[in-house]
Amino acid sequence: MRKSKLGILMLVLALLLVFTAGCGGQAEKDQGQADTEKIKVGFIYIGVPGDAGFTYSHDQGRQYLEKEIPEVETAILENVHEGADVERSLEQLIQDGCNIIVANSFGYGDAVLAVAKKYPDVKFLHCSGLETEKNVSTYFGRIYQARYLSGMVAGAMTKNNSLGYVAAYRIPEVVRGINAYTLGAQAVNPNVKVKVVWTNTWFDPTKEKEAAKSLLETGCDVIAQHQDTPSAQQAAEEAGKYSIGYNSDMSKFAPNANLTSPVWNWGPYYVKTVKAVMDGTWKSEAYWGGLEDGIVDLAPISDKVPADIKKQVEAKKKEMTDKEWDVFTGPIKAQDGTVKVPEGKKMTDAEMLSFDWFVAGVEGNIGK
Amino acid sequence: MESATIALLAAAIVAGTPILFAALGELMAERSGILNLGVEGMMLVGAVLGFIFASNTGNHWYGLLAAMMGGGLMASIHAFISVTLRGNQVVSGLALTIFGTGISGFMGKSYQGMPAADPFRPIAVPLLGDIPVLGPILFKQDALVYISLILAIGLWYILFRTRWGLRIRSVGENPAAADAVGISVSRVRYICTILGGMFAGLGGAYLSLAYAPSWQENMTAGRGWIAVALVIFALWNPLRGLLGSYLFGGVEALTFRIQTIGIHVSSFFLAMLPYLLTILVLVLVTIRLRQEAGAPRALGVPYDREER
Incomplete structure (x- = not known):
């Protein structure tokens, strides 16, 4: 009996170790940026990045953002189905230190608006959404x-x-x-x-x-x-x-x-928006960009x-x-x-x- | 018009084949008295394993083998719970479906949206493929369609024309009597359930390797449940199951073809029709036929020798 308890304890410890090691990799990235306000962008996806479709295009945008502004950190929650889990997922990203949230599905709307009210300092970008708030922008492309x-x-x-x-x-x-x-x-x-x-x-x-x-x-x-x-x-x-x-x-x-x-190219929009947040010039908007911004292309x-x-x-x-x-x-x-x-x-x-x-x-x- | 009808029927067979595989597996398990509601989960595991192995080896037959192993492995869990532990078959089956949905999504994550390396392609059977009308419908399909046809006819033959089939059916109808004449109830049930799981795995692999050669999470989209309903629809007869699955497949194929010829019927309405038919058949069966052609009498009931 004692032995098996010890075994379970070891297992739990091992799991914890793996888990914290996994997280550590991300956390280390932006030490040394302590002076400027730390920007962390949390993405909540309706699908998985590998789907070759809509979520894939958003994840390409996220990678582009990381490349263009290296001091920005990003986090992903994938495969979040529209429904009861959305609010909890949004809050989890905020607890993890995200101060910009990107939500890539229309059906996240109600949850985004509800959570945005609770966290007025966090900025929300809601793809294909209808309603904006002081800290909620909507964005889509032509x-x-x-x-x-x-x-x-x-x-x-x-x-x-x-x-x-x-x-x-x-x-x-x-x-x-x-x-x-x-x-x-x-x-x-x-x-x-x-x-x-x-x-x-x-x-x-x-x-x-x-x-x-x-x-x-x-x-x-x-x-x-x-x-x-x-x-x-x-x-x-x-x-x-x-x-x-x-x-x-x-x-x-x-x-x-x-x-x-016809392809989506969200990267430039994310870069522009995050830069605006860093400069303090960001204002909530309903963005619907076209070919001229490169957000859509062939x-x-x-x-x-x-x-x-x-x-x-x-x-x-x-x-x-x-x-x-x-x-x-x-x-x-x-x-x-x-x-x-x-x-x-x-x-x-x-x-x-x-x-x-x-x-x-x-x-x-x-x-x- | 003629060519459109031929195309529709050919599409019905393709759409019906994954359901047919799964339904045959479930039919076999139910004939031995085991109700396995884990079909959807076993299909998904088959689909993902089939895709993973086919992509990594570049050979769809390895994929098929892996899919059968996966489905069989899942089913053996169910067999262990329902035969050896005499657990609740409904709960175990449902758990299997949920487990299969989760683990297939987990295993296939990095394969989402990848094109299949070596999908099954239609092969025209020489001579038979040249028969007018019937040729293009039945004999210009991929290898798996032919395999499913052989399996359906073979299963019917085994169940109703051989000693083996008699044993399976007797275990499903009256396990105590079967036990009394020296048939090992557990062995028959184990074999039927695991083989059934392999069939379900094949059905899943048909989706990911032939029908729409790719892996997408939850790509069975409820076909496992259709298969469970189809077994009842078929009154536990593989040949009726063959017709039934093509009927279900036909409705799926019809949904879009009706739109292209400009008739406006709600696609939701069409999608509902086969189930309406299933309910109707169930009602008729219980009213008219009752004993002769109903469910195996020991279906879903664990067998315990001590309880005789």
Whole structure:
């Protein structure tokens, strides 16, 4: 009996040792920075950094931040599901000394606002959120601009004038992406149609692949997607057709099929924001940056795409970065042919953020 | 239209195959009297181990082997608890599912989002693949689809046409009587449960190595539970299980194809249909057939020799 108790004690001690050793590595990093206010950024992720999707793109941003401002320390809590655990996880990061918190999912909103009230000195950055507070900023990117550019590539490469779009949920963000993609494709190929299939998932490889296959069977020869898994890309690769990725450069999953991907690039925003906090110039804002800030971009375009198309894409990109033009500029017709945005008019941010109709050329039911 | 129907049926078979593997395993275990609700967990462990071994060896058959070992190992825990310790099978099975979900996520963490090294690809069977209509549906699939077909027919044959099958079924119906004629109840139950776990592991590996060749946490997305329901739907008959799993797979495939032809039916509604059917079948079974074709009578009941 005595012996086994001793054994358990040893085990506990050994575990503690391993645990503290693991933590020690991080804590040592910023000694010697004692003079300036220590900045520690805590990231709370909806997924895991290896998913090639949304969380992956955020973690790339975190690594970029560490590289650009070496004195900043970061911490991660991954795979935190939207729900009861969020508040506790946020508080844990704050207990660990984080004074900036990055929350990368829409559904963290309520928890972020509640915890922000309790800790007025901690700054919160809430991705794709709706509400700001004195210490809560929201941030997102105009990924629709990159979607438009990827649509141009798809429109130029289709042979049947039939594009497939594996859509996630019926929410304005997804609808906006489909519309931008369609307009981009029509800009280079007026006869093009975009077929939409909804999966009602962010993350279900088999469902998303099945949806892509169903589109390929109806004759679509370029497949685009809005989910976080590369399975739609794999379906296109197996069928010998083309695909457009999303979130990160997905060409490694479908080297022959993938033409390009609209990508997130959160790094510059994190660097800019953390610098502002260090300078004391930070103020809460609702940030929605575009191509000009580099927060959204287009991954390198495949060599299969002709050079003159690449040139056209570059030219359009420049128009957007120079703010001469934006995607949802009239005339834009809805599916039923009514003019929704008259010539010379531009949709406002508020209108774009509540998109609930498809542009002409989209074949699919928005199912309100 | 014809080609669309063929494509739909071919997709139904692909979508039904992982469920079929798992359902066959569960069917075998239940026929011997062991209810194993850990299917989802065993599938996940199979999926992750299959993916890890296939990526590291570059050979999908090693992955398959690892998946079967993993599923079998998980099932042996369940067998130990329910046969040797005569524990509560529902609790043990549920624990297995939760454990499998956790450990598969843990093991697969660094493999998330990696493309599969050597996925299973469709192989057309010579001659049979050229039969019009039936060829492209049945005989232009990957090797695992053929294996699942052979397993389903083989299991039916073993259960209903051999002495071995009779032993399994008698252990599931009346273990005391089986014991009295010299059949080792524990041995039969151990074998059936562990083999069943191996089948579930195969089902998981089908997802991560053939269907959507990649590993994503929780990628079975409830298919293990469908398999459990399917066993009831199939009235514990492997051939009905074969049809049932293709029916379930067909509904999954139909969900998206119905959208592409422009009919608007809520995808949530379609996803619900097979379960509605399961409930209906259960109701019919209990009203009409009662004894003849119902569940093995000793299902879920631990066998204790002393209690006779």
